[in-house]
Amino acid sequence: MDDLLIIGAGWAGLSAAAFAVHLKPSAKIRLIAQGIGSPIVTPAWLSLLDSAQGDVLESVRDLVTRHPEHPYAKAGVDALRKAVQLFAQIGAEIGLGYQAELPLRNKRVFTALGSQQSPAVLPYGYQGAAIAGAQPLFIGFEGWRDYYPALSGAHFALIAPPIGARPWDLTPTDYARHFDQPHFRAEVARSVKARLNGATSVAFPAVLGLEGHAEVVKMLQDQLGVPVFELPTLPPSVPGTRLYNKLRRYLLDRRVRLQIGHPVRRGVLEGKRVLGVEVAAAGKPQFFGAKAVILATGNLYGGGLFSDDRGRVWEGVFGIPVQHIADRQQWFGVHMLAPEGHAVHHFGVRANAYMQPLGADGAPVAENLFVAGHILAHPMDAPSPFETAEGVALATAYRAVELALMQP
Amino acid sequence: MTTELRELPYLQETPFTADHCLKCNICTQACPVVSVTDLFPGPKTVGPQAQRFRDPDLPSPDRSVEYCSGCGICTLVCPHGVRVMEINAQAKAKLAEARGFSLRDWILGHNAWWGVLGTLFAPLLNRLFRFKPFRWLVEKTLGISARAAFPTWAGYTFRSWWRKRERRRVVPADNSRPVVVYYHGCSTNSYEPHIGKLAVQILEHNGFRVIVPPQACCGLPLQSNGMFAEARRFARKNVHALADYARRGIPIVGTASSCIMALKSDYEHVLGMHDADTKALASGVYDFCEFLWHLHQQGKLKTDFRPVSAFPLEVRALIGDSIVPYHAPCQLKAHGIGRPALDLLDLIPELRAIEMDAECCGIAGTYGYKAEKRQIAEDVGAPLFRRIRESGARLAICDTETCRWHIAQMSGARVVHPIELLAYAYGIAPEQPAII
Numbered sequence: 075m076d077d078l079l080i081i082g083a084g085w086a087g088l089s090a091a092a093f094a095v096h097l098k099p100s101a102k103i104r105l106i107a108q109g110i111g112s113p114i115v116t117p118a119w120l121s122l123l124d125s126a127q128g129d130v131l132e133s134v135r136d137l138v139t140r141h142p143e144h145p146y147a148k149a150g151v152d153a154l155r156k157a158v159q160l161f162a163q164i165g166a167e168i169g170l171g172y173q174a175e176l177p178l179r180n181k182r183v184f185t186a187l188g189s190q191q192s193p194a195v196l197p198y199g200y201q202g203a204a205i206a207g208a209q210p211l212f213i214g215f216e217g218w219r220d221y222y223p224a225l226s227g228a229h230f231a232l233i234a235p236p237i238g239a240r241p242w243d244l245t246p247t248d249y250a251r252h253f254d255q256p257h258f259r260a261e262v263a264r265s266v267k268a269r270l271n272g273a274t275s276v277a278f279p280a281v282l283g284l285e286g287h288a289e290v291v292k293m294l295q296d297q298l299g300v301p302v303f304e305l306p307t308l309p310p311s312v313p314g315t316r317l318y319n320k321l322r323r324y325l326l327d328r329r330v331r332l333q334i335g336h337p338v339r340r341g342v343l344e345g346k347r348v349l350g351v352e353v354a355a356a357g358k359p360q361f362f363g364a365k366a367v368i369l370a371t372g373n374l375y376g377g378g379l380f381s382d383d384r385g386r387v388w389e390g391v392f393g394i395p396v397q398h399i400a401d402r403q404q405w406f407g408v409h410m411l412a413p414e415g416h417a418v419h420h421f422g423v424r425a426n427a428y429m430q431p432l433g434a435d436g437a438p439v440a441e442n443l444f445v446a447g448h449i450l451a452h453p454m455d456a457p458s459p460f461e462t463a464e465g466v467a468l469a470t471a472y473r474a475v476e477l478a479l480m481q482p
Numbered sequence: 483m484t485t486e487l488r489e490l491p492y493l494q495e496t497p498f499t500a501d502h503c504l505k506c507n508i509c510t511q512a513c514p515v516v517s518v519t520d521l522f523p524g525p526k527t528v529g530p531q532a533q534r535f536r537d538p539d540l541p542s543p544d545r546s547v548e549y550c551s552g553c554g555i556c557t558l559v560c561p562h563g564v565r566v567m568e569i570n571a572q573a574k575a576k577l578a579e580a581r582g583f584s585l586r587d588w589i590l591g592h593n594a595w596w597g598v599l600g601t602l603f604a605p606l607l608n609r610l611f612r613f614k615p616f617r618w619l620v621e622k623t624l625g626i627s628a629r630a631a632f633p634t635w636a637g638y639t640f641r642s643w644w645r646k647r648e649r650r651r652v653v654p655a656d657n658s659r660p661v662v663v664y665y666h667g668c669s670t671n672s673y674e675p676h677i678g679k680l681a682v683q684i685l686e687h688n689g690f691r692v693i694v695p696p697q698a699c700c701g702l703p704l705q706s707n708g709m710f711a712e713a714r715r716f717a718r719k720n721v722h723a724l725a726d727y728a729r730r731g732i733p734i735v736g737t738a739s740s741c742i743m744a745l746k747s748d749y750e751h752v753l754g755m756h757d758a759d760t761k762a763l764a765s766g767v768y769d770f771c772e773f774l775w776h777l778h779q780q781g782k783l784k785t786d787f788r789p790v791s792a793f794p795l796e797v798r799a800l801i802g803d804s805i806v807p808y809h810a811p812c813q814l815k816a817h818g819i820g821r822p823a824l825d826l827l828d829l830i831p832e833l834r835a836i837e838m839d840a841e842c843c844g845i846a847g848t849y850g851y852k853a854e855k856r857q858i859a860e861d862v863g864a865p866l867f868r869r870i871r872e873s874g875a876r877l878a879i880c881d882t883e884t885c886r887w888h889i890a891q892m893s894g895a896r897v898v899h900p901i902e903l904l905a906y907a908y909g910i911a912p913e914q915p916a917i918i
């Protein structure tokens with residue numbers, strides 16, 4: 075039997091596993107997920123509260139006073155701080171250079187469409203944006219449909235990537251693998267240098283290396299003599315893939331069992347205790363027993379919640395009731411990219427202050443079952459869950475792990 | 483209403499799972515073949531995307547799918563339940579059907595025959611296959627890579643050992659013991675009978691009566707070379723021979739994770755056999771370590787394991803102070819049973835087995851034996867081989883045979899089945915080979 079079983083390999087599930095090996099290195103931990111999780115479709119920076127001006131943790135404190143049912147309120151601001159710092163520590167250890175010095179302040183980053191965003195914690199590749207100067211040069215690759223630098227800024231250049239015949243469309247990951255090759259990045263540096271023309275910094279789509287990211291950025295900076303930074307691309311996201319790959323190695327080295335590929339089909343309960351879960355494995359269902367379970371399967375987008383054409387919404391493993399709006403007309407607002415998001419993003423399961431999901435009767439579903447991440451309901455009038463995306467995942471994961479590891 | 487609603491039956495059949503695809507390319511970035519060659523556009527393109535252009539009654543429009551190794555990683559990483567590898571396998575068979583298959587693929591597909599036939603000429607063949615000019619000739623004429631690691635014929639088969647052992651049995655079999663069927667697979671039968679012997683001895687040590695009924699090759703080599711009709715013939719033989727045991731609740735246990743995966747899943751999801759007997763068999767087969775781990779969870783596994791310091795000297799010398807790298811083969815990952823080998827090895831005092839962070843070793847059954855794919859097979863596994871070398875380990879562990887031979891050849895480490903370490907820990911040595 076495992077000490078802790080985590081369901082889901084998204085931001086919440088993966089960081090829960092990483093936090094657990096830190097908080098209790100001797101614990102037997104297993105993570106089970108249907109497929110690769112959310113980091114790979116995100117820029118891999120940490121949005122804690124993008125609208126915060128000044129100290130982010132102070133603003134989160136205000137937020138939880140206004141919204142006592144917010145996931146941040148359940149986890150506590152303290153858990154957020156500890157989670158972000160521990161994540162950054164691990165992120166630095168695995169070579170991705172995440173930095174989370176207090177007080178946490180939102181940073182300026184550029185997007186591929188020329189707008190700006192303000193996450194609080196950045197991996198190495200985005201950090202140069204803060205010192206981009208007045209005239210960043212945006213670099214794209216000729217013939218690559220995934221990124222066109224003219225959309226990013228006025229100063230741009232298309233360079234011919236030094237690769238031979240390209241029989242298929244390249245993905246961001248393909249470019250990242252090329253950048254891992256010294257001769258490729260040396261060629262790129264040469265072409266870009268010829269186009270610098272007084273640029274104060276150089277922006278690339280986020281493909282600067284997969285394995286040797288830090289090395290690639292450093293080499294380019296040395297060659298070009300100006301700050302170099304990345305812009306998030308279309309998925310699959312290379313910064314997210316780096317994070318996933320390095321975390322995977324980190325967890326396997328620490329003996330965490332990672333099982334990606336088969337979904338948990340149901341939880342097995344006895345009275346008010348979860349005994350374990352049943353996985354839809356080949357041939358027959360497989361049972362995995364655990365002292366505590368963290369459910370981190372995500373919301374409707376993540377695969378933790380399901381819905382149908384009658385407006386029903388349900389949770390797929392334990393059948394936990396979901397806080398939602400029955401009238402499907404009200405699920406979405408008028409503008410797709412509205413900053414306040416859509417009502418549907420707020421749907422989720424309710425939890426108590428011990429991160430235990432609540433059943434229809436308002437009591438915990440089981441004493442050793444915990445929830446983390448975006449499967450948690452957000453109050454309908456709270457800021458868009460995207461504004462607090464990684465923060466909520468990390469804070470709730472941290473708190474859930476703390477509580478789960480206390481299970482006998 | 484938790485699970486029933488998520489399993490929409492009409493979208494469960496392999497070709498239709500393509501409809502779940504969001505085109506997110508997560509599978510493409512995880513595909514180990516894509517990462518090393520420009521010859522393959524990747525699982526999304528040749529799988530769910532090309533699937534829309536595949537009319538069941540028309541030849542497949544796309545040949546690049548031949549570069550899919552069948553490792554199945556795409557199916558595992560897809561967050562939306564698309565059976566990409568299975569779609570590819572079916573498309574490859576369609577191609578083979580339309581264009582015929584090469585002599586080389588036919589030979590590789592019929593590995594089951596060569597194993598048994600070769601046993602008769604083992605000393606000669608073993609020498610021949612290590613004779614470089616011969617391998618060069620085979621590569622030039624047939625397209626079987628001269629660099630690929632060939633197994634050695636043991637010179638006797640597991641089955642012959644088993645028959646002899648049964649005949650010599652002095653004490654009659656103890657009928658009060660619970661029965662287990664052992665499924666040995668071709669490789670154990672002809673090349674590595676010691677693994678079969680250890681399997682039998684470990685099961686007996688744990689109080690079981692082992693039986694080895696007639697059985698056929700699982701058909702996987704045929705399946706991965708696109709010869710579905712013949713693969714189905716083998717599959718049906720196994721279903722016919724073994725389903726009844728499964729029905730009676732007698733576990734069928736095998737030491738070759740990939741063969742067992744064929745019985746568990748491929749018969750239905752790749753070969754399209756949906757009958758009740760096939761399903762019964764699928765639910766009654768176990769990977770060897772899976773079975774032992776289940777026993778352990780029920781408190782029924784003997785754990786009289788000796789520490790590494792009590793292992794034979796030559797094994798201790800190989801382990802030294804190092805970690806022992808464990809590679810979970812793709813086919814084992816596809817079982818969805820976790821890492822029972824690691825869980826068991828953790829019970830052996832002083833053994834530190836660590837799972838390597840590698841998706842695939844590259845060989846993928848017969849794939850890495852094909853001359854035009856050999857480089858791909860070596861490049862795919864390169865990170866794994868590097869990590870094993872960097873760890874300083876001289877002993878590594880892996881559950882499937884072709885992977886073991888490939889990893890051993892490419893990393894220089896000795897690579898064993900987890901069962902071999904369990905046997906050392908139990909103090910069990912393989913019974914002496916019977917003379918034919």
Ligand code: SF4
Pocket residue numbers: 502503504505506507508509510525526530559560561562563564566
């Ligand atoms: S098959 Fe799955 S992983 Fe691949 S593109 Fe489609 S949805 Fe994404």
Ligand code: SF4
Pocket residue numbers: 512513514515516524525549550551552553554555556557566567570
């Ligand atoms: S089965 Fe393996 S080689 Fe084939 S497409 Fe999938 S991941 Fe790639």
